[in-house]
Amino acid sequence: MVNPKRREIRKLTWVAIVFTALWAIYATMQLAQLPNPMAVGFNLTGTTPYNFGSPAVFVWSHALIAVLVSVFLCQVLRLGAASVNSFRLHSGLALATTGFLGTYTLGIVLGQVGVAKAADAKFSPLWIVPALIIALVFFLLGRVIVNTRAVAPAMLGRSGESAAISPEQTWAGNVRIGRKLKVVLIAVGCVVVLLGFMFHSVSAMAMGIVLPLIVLQLVQISVAINADGIHVGLLLHIISMTVPWDKITGAESLMVTAKEYGGWGVRLSEEQTALVLSDGPGVKVLARVGETGSVIVGIDDAEIASQVINYHIKRQPRLS
Helix, strand or coil: CCCCHHHHHHHHHHHHHHHHHHHHHHHHHHHCCCCHHHHEECCCCCEEEECCCCHHHHHHHHHHHHHHHHHHHHHHCCCCCCCCCHHHHHHHHHHHHHHHHHHHHHHHHHHHHHHHHHHCCCCCCCCHHHHHHHHHHHHHHHHHCCCCCCCCCCCHHHHHCCHHCCCCCCCCEEEECCHHHHHHHHHHHHHHHHHHHCCCCCHHHHHHHHHHHHHHCCCCCEEEEECEEEEECCCCEEEEEEEEEHEEEEEEEEEEHHHHHHCCCCCCCCCCEEECCCCCCEEEEEEEECCCCCCEEEEECCCHHHHHHHHHHHCCCCCC
């Protein structure tokens, strides 16, 4: 059986490779339209231009570094042991990384726009300064946003609801990101749009509007229950798992918070796997003795989901 941590690392690595390739190919195609791209130099000191040989090499290297840093931080934060103490650091670093890479990449884009307008345009590393400032602001913002009290576990639903559940073979539900992450996305989008407006970059303003909308629409957890088991998917099923019926003993509904399980997204540990996008109802799938651990998923209609899971388990043949 493949280790779940290795499986997630493999998937995220492929996503990073594809993203880097597409980003760099697009930048290379744009730079290829210049009259003499091989003669373009970039000003790394503010005074003396340094020639990378090709702007494409510069763009490729910076895109690769940015994505690799993002993936590395993602692995450290996401695959670390889930704990309440790591939640603030997780949220702050995630926002800081977003702010730094977003601002620095915007500086690269604006530098390339300058190159397109004039052959002697230079890109200055002074963009690192506002990038670090915005990263610090985002880090503090992340610590403030997540400074909320944990919601006490509570049973959901009313007694007698189980009688209303139809014994269907399948059931599906989902949950989208919560209010806190929406605030974060809107803040990031506003900063990018503001910077694009200040430096007259239409593409930056468009990205600041379009990307948050795409994330709001696509980032969701989906759960499907059928005769084979429980299927959980995140990020268009780029991250997914299937729990067969013979590996679980039951399910229960509870209130889940990202702070309780160590952060938003996927949190893997030896005792459990948690998928949380927002504070609210969730379902806990109890694993058999000797299995990898329980699975906790934040999902709407968690009470109904737990009843459907328990219904299916009762119909399964008992193991000898």
